[in-house]
Amino acid sequence: MLALCRRDILLAVRSGGGFGLALAFFLILVMFVPFGVGPDRAVLARIAPGILWIGALLACLLSLDRVFQLDAEDGTLEALATSPIPLTGLVSAKAAAHWITTGLPLTLASAPLGYLLGLPAEGYIWLVTSLAVGTVSLSFIGTFGAAITVGIKRGGLLLSLLVLPLYIPTLILGAQVVTRAVSGQNPVASLALLGGLTLLTLALIPIAAAMALRANLR
């Protein structure tokens, strides 16, 4: 499993696609917001949590169709399905690699981008924490969507439609953590719910995605 995770990260870095794309998209989106909304710092500070979370979510979505598609096309997925690694382990390793190549850089980039949008100082720690916790569930839910659509050529549209509704709870809770922190309320309850949601996806998604993969390999 570790070998698979390491190889996925290496592939993402080497082929440029997954690794740079999500981060670049996130940077572009957040940098363009002040141009579209206007330079009013009060307005920007108010919408910053939502923009940062939506940006991270969409950036995460961009690279999802590569999670299984490339391996399915060159036969690696079949070979892995008959290897000693159980399918649940395969899914977990893939999701973990996806998080390390997209979720983690997005989380790290969110702090300077928050500054760009004039996020109040007390929000940073909560922004980074909520993204660190929330993007894990984004990667796992997305991997489930990718497992369902793996047999479909150009399944990107279907994948987005399947995954977006499942992302909504994460988005609501994640943005709420930051909004509450910025407006002086206690964000711990929202963060706890977000953490619970992430743990739930960590527990259930590998099983569901493994079943989807098994059905698609036939």
Place this chain on the structure above:
Amino acid sequence: MMTVTDLDCLRGQRCVLKGVSFSLDAGDCLILRGPNGAGKTTLLRTLAGLSPSPEGRLSAPPEAIVYTGHLDAVKPQLSVRENLAFWQGIYQNAPKDTLTRFDLDELAERPAATLSAGQKRRLGLARLHVSGRMIWLLDEPTTALDADHVARFTAILTDHCSSGGIAIISTHLDLDLPRAQTLNVADFAAPTGNGSTTSDDPFLQGSY
């Protein structure tokens, strides 16, 4: 060591083969014959556990089986050595002489994207050796290999069988394997048309 009894093989919803039975001992080699579309790949995929089988039994444990299909499972962005290292990590098995056996020594540092079709095939087949498993399921393994390397691969197969392994090979080529048994897949073709499940059941119509 490996017994298959009354195995039915599905491709999608369609039953392609019915009642496939054979039995192999350690060291045996079975060559699957049959015209295109007879179900050789379907049989191999069913044996590998990739396709479900509604009927029949297979005595070999999945941990003993390694399958190579039409695709090589080679990552173009990685070098030959890195590709092998990945599979060594997956199978937790790192035999020393894989590169030499498959004549990949000189290509070790090359990115797999620059390999020819035959060289890529050799790298794909090298996974068999890395896996260290006893039952090899091979779907057209000699595609794109030149005569020299077909002979070389046949020698590897003979070696594998004489050390107690089993190989099931679908091929149209005459491999030089004197001890090999032959199974004509077309003998087990499932009857089509009259009374098959698909035509009777209105819910199954158009489902594939």
